[in-house]
Amino acid sequence: xxxxxxxxxxxxxxxxxxxxxxxxxxFASVRVARARVLAAEGVGEGGxxxxxxxxxxxxxxxxxxxxxxxxxxLTAALVCRAIATGHGPFANMYEFSIAFAWGALVVxxxxxxxxxxxxxxxxxxxxxxxxxLYATTVPSGAEPLVPALQNNLLLTVHVAVAVVAxxxxxxxFAAAVLxxxxxxxxxxxxxxxxxVLDELSYKAxxxxxxxxxxxxxxxxxxxxxxxxxxxxxDPKETASLVTWIVCGAYLHARSARGWRGRRAALLLMxxxxxxxxxxxxxxxxxxLHSYGKVS
Amino acid sequence: MSGGLTMSGSLNWAYRxxxxxxFALVLLFVFALLTLAGTLLVQVPPGVKDHPGAYAEWLDExxxxxxxxxxxxxxxxxxxxxxxxxxxxxxxxxSASLVTCSxxxxxxxWRTATKPRVVMTEAFFERAPHRASFxxxxxxxxxxxxxxxxxxxxxxxxxxxxxxxDDVHVCADRFRWGPFGRVAVHLSxxxxxxxxxxxxTGGFRDEAFAxxxxxxxxxxxxxxxxxxxxxxxxxxxxxxxxxxxxxxVVLYRNGAPVHKQEIRVNHPMRYGGVTFxxxxxxxxxxxxxxxxxxxxxxxxxVPLLYSxxxxxxxxxxxxxxxxDLTVYVVSPRSGEVDPRIGAGQTQLExxxxxxxxxxxxxxxxQGRQATIGGVAFTFLREREFTGLIVARDPGSTLVWIGxxxxxxxxxxxxxxxxxxxxxVVRRGSGGSEIGVAAIERHQEAFAGQFExxxxxxxxxxxxxxxxxxxxxxxx
Ligand code: HEM
Numbered sequence: 001x002x003x004x005x006x007x008x009x010x011x012x013x014x015x016x017x018x019x020x021x022x023x024x025x026x027f028a029s030v031r032v033a034r035a036r037v038l039a040a041e042g043v044g045e046g047g048x049x050x051x052x053x054x055x056x057x058x059x060x061x062x063x064x065x066x067x068x069x070x071x072x073x074l075t076a077a078l079v080c081r082a083i084a085t086g087h088g089p090f091a092n093m094y095e096f097s098i099a100f101a102w103g104a105l106v107v108x109x110x111x112x113x114x115x116x117x118x119x120x121x122x123x124x125x126x127x128x129x130x131x132x133l134y135a136t137t138v139p140s141g142a143e144p145l146v147p148a149l150q151n152n153l154l155l156t157v158h159v160a161v162a163v164v165a166x167x168x169x170x171x172x173f174a175a176a177v178l179x180x181x182x183x184x185x186x187x188x189x190x191x192x193x194x195x196v197l198d199e200l201s202y203k204a205x206x207x208x209x210x211x212x213x214x215x216x217x218x219x220x221x222x223x224x225x226x227x228x229x230x231x232x233x234d235p236k237e238t239a240s241l242v243t244w245i246v247c248g249a250y251l252h253a254r255s256a257r258g259w260r261g262r263r264a265a266l267l268l269m270x271x272x273x274x275x276x277x278x279x280x281x282x283x284x285x286x287x288l289h290s291y292g293k294v295s
Numbered sequence: 296m297s298g299g300l301t302m303s304g305s306l307n308w309a310y311r312x313x314x315x316x317x318f319a320l321v322l323l324f325v326f327a328l329l330t331l332a333g334t335l336l337v338q339v340p341p342g343v344k345d346h347p348g349a350y351a352e353w354l355d356e357x358x359x360x361x362x363x364x365x366x367x368x369x370x371x372x373x374x375x376x377x378x379x380x381x382x383x384x385x386x387x388x389x390s391a392s393l394v395t396c397s398x399x400x401x402x403x404x405w406r407t408a409t410k411p412r413v414v415m416t417e418a419f420f421e422r423a424p425h426r427a428s429f430x431x432x433x434x435x436x437x438x439x440x441x442x443x444x445x446x447x448x449x450x451x452x453x454x455x456x457x458x459x460x461d462d463v464h465v466c467a468d469r470f471r472w473g474p475f476g477r478v479a480v481h482l483s484x485x486x487x488x489x490x491x492x493x494x495x496t497g498g499f500r501d502e503a504f505a506x507x508x509x510x511x512x513x514x515x516x517x518x519x520x521x522x523x524x525x526x527x528x529x530x531x532x533x534x535x536x537x538x539x540x541x542x543x544v545v546l547y548r549n550g551a552p553v554h555k556q557e558i559r560v561n562h563p564m565r566y567g568g569v570t571f572x573x574x575x576x577x578x579x580x581x582x583x584x585x586x587x588x589x590x591x592x593x594x595x596x597v598p599l600l601y602s603x604x605x606x607x608x609x610x611x612x613x614x615x616x617x618x619d620l621t622v623y624v625v626s627p628r629s630g631e632v633d634p635r636i637g638a639g640q641t642q643l644e645x646x647x648x649x650x651x652x653x654x655x656x657x658x659x660x661q662g663r664q665a666t667i668g669g670v671a672f673t674f675l676r677e678r679e680f681t682g683l684i685v686a687r688d689p690g691s692t693l694v695w696i697g698x699x700x701x702x703x704x705x706x707x708x709x710x711x712x713x714x715x716x717x718x719v720v721r722r723g724s725g726g727s728e729i730g731v732a733a734i735e736r737h738q739e740a741f742a743g744q745f746e747x748x749x750x751x752x753x754x755x756x757x758x759x760x761x762x763x764x765x766x767x768x769x770x
Contacts, residue, residue, distance in 0.1 A: 115743075144532050147539055147560035210705040217698040226561050228572035228684040229500075230694055231491070233377055238334040245327040249320060256316040
C-alpha cells in the first residue's frame with residue numbers, strides 16, 4: 001500500500017508537470033491566434049481577455065484532463081497512505097506536503113469549475129509542484145504516531161481543514177500575482193481583466209479565512225485535549241494567528257475601506273508568505289508541533 | 296461648563312475613534328506585529344519572571360543573541376509579549392472597538408433586513424449595474440406570480456410587494472439574515488477574549504502533579520480531591536519512539552472514591568470542572584519515616600522530579616514539618632553510574648528546614664533503615680511515578696462558546712451572503728412588463744448569479760418574451 005502511494009505521488013508529479021505544460025501551451029496558442037487577428041485588424045493588444053473557448057480543443061482538453069488526473073493521483077496517494085498507516089495522511093512533513101499540494105489542486109479545480117477561470121492554473125500548479133518536489137526530499141517513512149498525535153479524528157479534520165485553507169490562499173496568491181503582472185505592464189498579457197483577477201483573489205480569501213479560522217479553533221480543541229490548554233503561544237499557533245490577523249485585515253481593508261487592486265494584491269502576497277512561514281515554521285523553531293522534524 | 300464640554304468632547308472623540316474602521320485596522324496591524332514579535336523573539340519561559348534572580352540569569356543567557364538590544368527589548372516587555380501592557384492594551388481597545396461598532400451597526404442591519412425600501416425610482420431600473428427587462432402576455436397578477444416563482448427558485452425566498460399607483464414594486468431577498476453573521480463574528484472575538492481573561496486570572500494549573508504508583512496525592516486548591524495512581528505503563532515502538540503513556544487512577548473527593556479511569560495522552564480525565572492530563576513520568580523512591588516516639592510520620596513515594604546540575608542525578612524532596620526537616624532523595628539517573636550510590640541504593644541528604652543547615656547524609660540500600668536527626672528513615676523500594684497536569688479552567692467554556700460563534704458567524708457571512716434584487720411590474724402593450732435590477736458591492740461575483748436569475752425569469756414568463764439585459768458596471 002505504501003509503495004502504491006509512492007507510485008501515485010510520482011504519477012501525480014508527472015501529471016502536474018504535464019498540466020503545467022498544457023496551460024503554457026494554451027496561453028501560447030491563444031497568443032498566436034490573437035496576434036494574427038490583431039495584426040490583421042491593426043490594433044494594439046491592450047485590454048484583451050482570454051477565454052478557454054479560444055484555446056484549440058485539444059490543448060484545452062489536455063490541460064484540463066491532466067489537472068484532473070493530478071488531483072486524482074494525489075487523492076489516491078493520500079488514500080493509500082491513510083490505509084497503510086491507519087491514520088489521516090497528515091502526520092509528518094512528507095504527508096503534509098502532499099496534502100498541501102492536494103489542497104491547492106482541490107481549491108483550484110473548484111474555482112475553475114465555479115468561475116471558469118483557468119489563468120491562475122500555472123501559478124497554482126507551480127506551487128503544488130514545489131510542494132511535491134519538497135516532499136520527495138524529506139523522509140517518506142511511515143513512522144507510527146507519538147502519543148500526542150494519536151487522535152485520529154482531530155488529526156484528520158484539523159489538518160484536512162488546514163490544507164483547504166492553504167490551498168485557497170495559494171489560489172488567492174496566484175490571482176494576486178497575475179493581477180500585478182496584468183495591471184503593472186502596459187502591454188497586457190493574455191490574462192483575464194484585472195477586475196476579474198482581483199475579484200477571484202478576494203473570493204479565494206473568502207474561502208480561506210473561514211477554513212483557517214476553523215483550523216485554529218480545531219487546533220485549540222485538540223490542544224485542550226492533548227496538552228491541557230487551548231492556547232499556549234506555541235510558535236506554530238502564533239504564526240497561524242499572524243496569518244489569520246493579516247487575512248482579517250485584508251478583508252476589512254477591502255470591504256470597509258475599499259482597498260482594491262494593487263494594495264489588496266500585495267496584502268494577499270503577505271498572507272501567502274505568512275502561510276508558508278506557518279507551514280515551514282516548525283523547521284526553524286521547535287515548539288510543541290514537533291512532528292515537523294525532518295532529521 | 297467648559298469642563299463639561301471638553302468631557303463630552305473627548306467622549307465624542309473616543310467614540311469616533313472606536314467606531315472608525317481606520318483605527319480598527321491600525322489596532323489589527325499592531326496586534327499582528329506584536330504577535331509576530333512574540334514568534335520571532337525568544338519568550339521567557341513561564342514562571343521565570345516571578346523570580347528577579349532567575350530572570351536576570353535568563354537575560355544573561357540570551358544576551359549573546361541580542362547583544363545591546365537585550366535591555367531595550369526587555370524594557371519594552373518584548374520578551375514576554377503576550378503579557379505585556381502593549382498586547383493587553385491593544386486587545387482591550389480592540390474589544391471596546393468591536394463592541395461599540397457592533398452596537399452602532401446592528402440597528403441598521405436590522406432595518407435593512409426587516410424594512411426594505413420597496414418602491415424604487417424609474418432611474419434605478421434604468422441605471423442599476425445589473426438590470427434586465429421582460430415583456431410578457433397576461434395581466435399584472437399573472438406576471439407577478441411568474442416573477443415570484445422564478446425568484447423563489449433562485450433562493451430569493453422573501454418577497455415584499457408594494458403597489459405604487461398602477462405599478463407593482465417588488466423587493467426580494469436571499470439570505471437576509473446573513474449579515475448578522477458579521478455581528479456574531481465581532482462579538483465572538485470579545486467573548487473569546489473574556490474567556491482568555493478568566494483562564495488567566497481564575498482557576499489553577501498544576502503542571503508538576505506527580506503521583507507515585509501505589510500512592511495518593513491531594514489536589515488542593517479547595518477541590519477536596521485526591522488522586523491515587525494504581526499503575527503506570529509506558530510503551531515504545533521498536534524504533535524507540537514512545538507509543539503510549541497510560542495511568543490507571545482513582546479519584547477521591549472528600550475522602551471517598553468517586554471515579555476510576557485510565558488517563559492517557561489525548562484521553563484526559565474530567566471531573567467536577569477539574570481536568571487531569573497525562574504529562575510526564577519518572578522514578579520515585581518509597582520512603583517511610585518514624586519519629587522518635589515510634590509514630591510513622593511519612594510513608595509514601597517521593598517522585599524524583601528534579602535533576603542535579605550535572606544532570607547525572609535525579610532528586611526528590613519531602614518535608615517533615617513537625618521535625619523541622621527537609622529531606623532530599625538522590626539517585627543516579629538511569630544509565631548513569633555513580634561509584635558512591637550503587638544500584639538499588641539511594642542517598643538521603645537531610646537539612647534543618649528553618650536554618651538550612653545540613654543534618655546528615657547517608658546512602659541507603661533497599662530495605663535498610665538509618666536514623667538521622669532523630670528520625671528513622673527506611674528506603675522501602677523504587678517505583679515509577681506518573682506526572683499529571685491538573686487544571687481548572689473557568690474560561691474555557693466561554694472560549695468554546697466564542698469559537699463556535701466565530702466559526703458559524705464566518706460561514707454565515709461568507710457563504711450565506713445577503714442578496715437583494717428589486718423588480719417592478721407594469722402594464723405594457725399587449726400584456727405586462729417586468730423590470731429587474733440590483734446593486735451589489737461585489738459586482739463580478741454577483742454577475743453570474745444575476746444571469747442565472749434572469750434566465751429563470753425568462754423561462755417563467757414564457758418563450759415569446761422579449762428580454763433586454765443591461766450592462767454590468769465597469770464591464
Ligand atoms: C476593532 C476591531 C474591528 C472593527 C472596528 C471592525 C469593523 C468592521 C466593519 C465596520 C465591518 C463591515 C464592513 C462592511 O460593512 O463592509 C467588518 C466586517 C467584518 N469583520 Fe470586522 N472589525 C473589527 C475586528 C474584527 C475581527 C477581530 C474580526 C475577526 C474575526 C473581524 C471579522 C470581520 C468579518 C469576517 C467581516 C466581514 C467582512 C466582509 O464582509 O468582507 N472583524 N468589520
